[in-house]
Amino acid sequence: MQRVKMFTVVLFRNRFKGSFGVYPALTDWTRRRGVHTSATTLEFHEYDKRSGYDTGLEIADTRTERIRLGLKQLKKEIKLWKKEMQEVLISDPILDYRAGEVDVFWRFYEESSLDHWIVTSDSDHAEGFSKCDLKIGHQGYGLFHGNLCSRVPKDGRIQNSGYCNMMTKRVSKSFQRDSFLDWSPYTHLNLRLRGDGRSYLINIHVAGQFDIMWNDVFTFVLYTRGGPYWQTTRIPFSKFFFASKGRIQDKQAPLPLYRITNFGITVSDKADGPFQLEIDYIGAEIDPTHHEETAYEMYEIQQNYIIGT
């Protein structure tokens, strides 16, 4: 866990600003007023998995209502649990993964297939002006479309803006226990889509137990041709690089395919205007000739990097 993120540098500085009060570039004006012109963070610890973003999950105000809703949920959860137990008893695993056969995880053909997905953009958190939507198109394919806008709202806090994102819900078992997707038999991601020439980002989230691992994500670029033709894209999982909170990490690692929590596609290429990405399916396949674990160098560098980085 020797990962120090880029932003920790900033946090570290703020820490000194708070406790000692002597900071060479602090102006007299700021010190006299006793006003912090920027938010101060006194520790690295994070309390919230969503980093303070509005969850929209507070559905009930009163305790009685919460209990009522909870009991309603209990019914569903027991049904789910029953199904799980049946599956355990039936025990019908995939025994053979054949080369070149694509196992589809998500396909877009009816409204209910959109239930797996959450669509967000910066305007949802009042951090920008992008708008997006995921729907089933005319021909029965998933259509992720919207308008990307990299204009920064003038609130003095936000420096960059302009993203739209679609992401699957967290995989969970009954009683809302966290679960994982296991893609370890596969070597390649396989998507069939029709884009508009933009490059998108494919995010495979592997959120871990501790706060430092909550934002772990493996990312790769999805180039689209644009035009009226469909394209099938195969991306080896070994190509995915490790990032956290939008920063590529210095210490790379192979993608842990056995514990995937979410899958997402982002567009944030700073080209303002409408975008659209039609998706037929998202799946994976195995290529027995592909042995690469990670495409990035794994050797240690002695001199260049200091404390954890």
Place this chain on the structure above:
Amino acid sequence: MSNVLRTCRGFVLFFNRQSVKSVQRGFHSTESCLDKPPKVDVVSVDSFNNVQEKNKKTYLDMLRVYRMEKYRSGHVEFINTAIKHLDEFGVNEDLETYKKLIQVLPAGKFVPQNYIQSEFMHYPKHQQCIIDLLQKMEDNGVIPDWEVEDMLVKRFGPRGFPVRRYWRMMYWMPKFNNLSPWPIPKPAPNDPYELALLAIKRISSIDIESEVKVYKTKELEESIEDTWIVSGQSPDQKKIVANHPENVPVYIEGGFRIWLRKQSIIYFILRTEPSPAIENEEEDEDDISNFRVPFFDKPIPKISDKIAKKKTVHEQEDGTILAVAATGTSSKNSLLSWIRFLEKDGNPRLTHIPILFTSKSPLGNVEPLSELDESKKEVEQSKQKVPIE
């Protein structure tokens, strides 16, 4: 430092007034110091705004003027202000400008002298300011070179935070620089004609035999406009057109949008209804009601329906694409001229096939022609409004 200055100023006041007022009042004169306007930055925001011609030369001149000042101070403020005006002066993709910006900081002054200093961010504002500059380079896709490393090491030492960021950039940025399977030249052209060529070539890359041709509408007698048409069609598509039945219409659909890095181009397609899907009659292998024993029964004449002609890439399930084009005006007239050119250029059958303009397409969102025309008119009008001097 500013504290010291302020006290000095206080003393100056105090000595000036000493002759008239009492000593006590002199010490309270810091109050009047506060009423003075706050210290103005060395380079105010206006100094970049006041430049008449905004280009690379004037931008570098601004940096030179600042470096010529006798008492250079406020480096960080200057660089931060200068970063904000990079886009405006059109130098955001220019490596030389970034180097000059780094050179605004003096070499050797901020180098940490021991490990404690080097690990705890010696001169943090200066380091952060250069980190922001490198971030800006990364955002604009400018890959630094080895000279930048030398400059950073001279200013912040071999363990400086900007140097570490530079190493990260030099590891990752070249990896992604040429990754795209459909590369766009850098810097990308601004001319819509060049962009249209790139876009149609990119779309046509699906079929290696595709030909991209440029037509000038002037060459047609009946055309009203004078513009260019970039058209892409492959021999396979010509064959499909040649075998197209005369009673089935062909649609001109669009405009669709294709993005080439940060610019977009509107293109149109010539599409027809999809060819009927190859039907595979599913045979139930477990059904033994009609079981035939090869020794006793007559052999069935095997007429296989399993063999079919393989579909070309242009025959998709949501339509068969016959040609792709982008025109200079994206108008109906230019598209009509496009069809005329296609007729002359190896698709004589198109004269017999009904051709329809549609504003809706099963292939995603369409930007309607009328809207495009209107927006263009608006642009033209706004251009006309500007008085030409």
